Amino acid sequence: MGKYIVRRLLATIPVLIGITFVVFAMVSLAPGDAIKLMLGSETVNAANVERLQKELGLDRPWYEQYLRYMLGLLKGDMGRSIVYHRPVADQIKEKIGNTVVLAISSAIFALVVSIPLGVLAAAKRRSWVDYAATTLAMIGVSLPGFYLGLLMILLFGVRLGWLPIRGMGAADAGLWAYLRHLIMPSITLGSALAAILTRLTRSSVLEALSQDYVRTARAKGVREKIVLYKHALRNALLPVATTFGLQFGSLLGGAVITETIFSWPGIGMLAVNAVKQRDIPVIQGTTLVFALSFVLVTLAVDILYMLIDPRIRYE
Amino acid sequence: MSREAKGTIRSEFAHVVRVFFRHKLGVVGLVMLIMFAGAAAFAPAVAPRDPYEMDLASPFLPPGSPGYILGTDNYGRDILSRLIYGSRISLLIGIVVVSIATVLGSVLGLFAGYYGGWVDNLVMRLVEVFYSFPFLILVIGVMAILGPSIFNVMLVLGLVSWPLYARLVRAQVIALKSEDFIKAASALGCSDTRIMFRHILPNVLTPVIVSATLGIPGAILSSASLGFLGFGVQPPTPEWGAMVSEAKDFILLNSNMIIWPGMCIFLVVLSFNFVGDALRDALDPRLAKQLN
Numbered sequence: 001m002g003k004y005i006v007r008r009l010l011a012t013i014p015v016l017i018g019i020t021f022v023v024f025a026m027v028s029l030a031p032g033d034a035i036k037l038m039l040g041s042e043t044v045n046a047a048n049v050e051r052l053q054k055e056l057g058l059d060r061p062w063y064e065q066y067l068r069y070m071l072g073l074l075k076g077d078m079g080r081s082i083v084y085h086r087p088v089a090d091q092i093k094e095k096i097g098n099t100v101v102l103a104i105s106s107a108i109f110a111l112v113v114s115i116p117l118g119v120l121a122a123a124k125r126r127s128w129v130d131y132a133a134t135t136l137a138m139i140g141v142s143l144p145g146f147y148l149g150l151l152m153i154l155l156f157g158v159r160l161g162w163l164p165i166r167g168m169g170a171a172d173a174g175l176w177a178y179l180r181h182l183i184m185p186s187i188t189l190g191s192a193l194a195a196i197l198t199r200l201t202r203s204s205v206l207e208a209l210s211q212d213y214v215r216t217a218r219a220k221g222v223r224e225k226i227v228l229y230k231h232a233l234r235n236a237l238l239p240v241a242t243t244f245g246l247q248f249g250s251l252l253g254g255a256v257i258t259e260t261i262f263s264w265p266g267i268g269m270l271a272v273n274a275v276k277q278r279d280i281p282v283i284q285g286t287t288l289v290f291a292l293s294f295v296l297v298t299l300a301v302d303i304l305y306m307l308i309d310p311r312i313r314y315e
Numbered sequence: 316m317s318r319e320a321k322g323t324i325r326s327e328f329a330h331v332v333r334v335f336f337r338h339k340l341g342v343v344g345l346v347m348l349i350m351f352a353g354a355a356a357f358a359p360a361v362a363p364r365d366p367y368e369m370d371l372a373s374p375f376l377p378p379g380s381p382g383y384i385l386g387t388d389n390y391g392r393d394i395l396s397r398l399i400y401g402s403r404i405s406l407l408i409g410i411v412v413v414s415i416a417t418v419l420g421s422v423l424g425l426f427a428g429y430y431g432g433w434v435d436n437l438v439m440r441l442v443e444v445f446y447s448f449p450f451l452i453l454v455i456g457v458m459a460i461l462g463p464s465i466f467n468v469m470l471v472l473g474l475v476s477w478p479l480y481a482r483l484v485r486a487q488v489i490a491l492k493s494e495d496f497i498k499a500a501s502a503l504g505c506s507d508t509r510i511m512f513r514h515i516l517p518n519v520l521t522p523v524i525v526s527a528t529l530g531i532p533g534a535i536l537s538s539a540s541l542g543f544l545g546f547g548v549q550p551p552t553p554e555w556g557a558m559v560s561e562a563k564d565f566i567l568l569n570s571n572m573i574i575w576p577g578m579c580i581f582l583v584v585l586s587f588n589f590v591g592d593a594l595r596d597a598l599d600p601r602l603a604k605q606l607n
């Protein structure tokens with residue numbers, strides 16, 4: 001088992017190098033006048049352009065730049081924001097917690113909705129519950145996140161006035177106020193994942209129910225409830241767990257949109273503002289953090305997966 | 316080709332059509348897509364007004380106002396006409412993006428699967444790197460550098476979406492490589508290129524077509540999200556995502572501007588998903604059987 005983990009860890013190294021290289025190359029990809037654009041309101045003259053190029057290290061050969069970039073990263077240095085003249089790492093540290101909270105609560109929402117719904121739909125196949133669940137899932141996959149978010153703002157925020165529509169509330173407003181701010185962003189971000197997992201749980205449970213061990217269990221007179229929850233569900237949840245891990249990345253991507261709609265101060269909003277201001281070091285930093293957390297989550301899922309399902313170790 | 320072979324192909328096609336049309340939601344999706352495609356193709360004839368024409372004297376008209384079936388936006392532009400012209404942009408983006416991604420992905424997957432070794436290793440590592448970025452984040456990062464335009468949206472989404480197809484084709488190629496007809500072709504002295512493109516490629520197209528159909532709505536959603544964030548197609552171009560983005564500034568004042576463009580995105584994406592599901596059932600009975 002240790003061998004498997006070591007191999008899995010080693011396999012992430014080329015991926016990490018690839019990621020840092022792509023992020024590093026973003027600056028070089030920028031068309032020549034990007035430097036001028038980054039100067040923004042500052043006067044564009046040769047001296048300023050040269051100063052900024054030096055600041056970004058663009059006057060060096062690319063491999064030297066990359067090496068410097070990597071060495072910096074290892075020390076936790078992601079460069080300085082061009083707009084705010086502050087270390088990118090500090091800005092990310094301030095905001096990342098908010099994004100993590102949002103991602104986790106969205107994931108919880110998705111799991112709490114999708115698994116019971118998927119199991120119910122499979123257990124009562126072709127009933128109205130099944131049709132309702134599949135229809136809801138189809139709507140969930142097809143509805144753009146930003147549209148759902150805005151529709152909820154219109155209904156629950158503007159029309160009914162039940163929930164706050166932006167930000168996370170005052171720091172001293174207490175837990176309940178904080179949670180109230182979290183409800184709509186979590187549903188917005190989690191709905192697509194909920195839809196995907198509902199479909200998957202349903203088909204996965206259906207498949208498990210057609211297996212021989214389920215027939216055996218039924219034949220020896222095990223109650224249907226126990227067959228469903230103990231025999232079928234346990235095996236059916238494995239693919240659901242994998243997909244959940246893999247989809248966590250798209251959850252992070254969706255955070256960019258959700259945070260923008262609800263002015264949720266996380267790194268998604270940081271990234272969007274950086275793009276608007278062409279603050280390339282911040283764009284690089286946020287992209288890198290998103291990619292790294294995605295890789296780490298996938299890694300964790302793989303290892304957990306191996307602990308749950310011993311069959312994988314023999315591959 | 317013998318008459319008999321032609322007959323088989325025709326009956327196979329007839330079978331696909333028959334299974335597709337048995338799928339009620341697939342038919343609903345197809346009808347809706349034909350309507351959207353018609354609106355896109357004949358936009359100048361169908362749209363009641365010029366989508367860019369402003370009428371500052373009558374902003375925020377409600378739906379059903381005389382001359383403005385769905386009402387007007389903040390500049391007094393006709394929402395319906397803008398939606399009709401917007402269908403051109405979304406459909407174009409969806410189709411171009413998936414075309415770029417399928418061609419690039421299929422070729423890379425074909426090479427990786429056929430040659431194996433370091434080619435395979437290189438392509439698969441590349442696939443892994445692409446997969447390790449949250450999709451939208453990567454797209455936004457690159458769009459930020461290249462600058463927003465409809466051309467860049469299509470290019471970037473296309474160049475980022477290929478790994479799915481590469482993986483798919485590679486797996487199929489590896490399975491096919493050991494089949495007798497491939498061995499026969501190579502024994503007859505066919506070149507690698509000929510074997511790959513004439514003998515293998517046609518046999519892996521079915522799953523590619525199904526994934527491409529299901530990939531179009533994804534591309535449309537992504538481009539709408541980019542438009543919404545302001546990094547995609549720019550206003551005043553009537554792109555649906557950009558229209559929602561413009562509308563969100565008036566959310567407390569007027570909900571009409573948000574509801575319609577969002578609804579269009581939803582309906583197009585839903586239709587493609589319906590058609591894709593039906594197509595999968597019709598073209599790939601094995602897969603469909605597994606899923607149902």
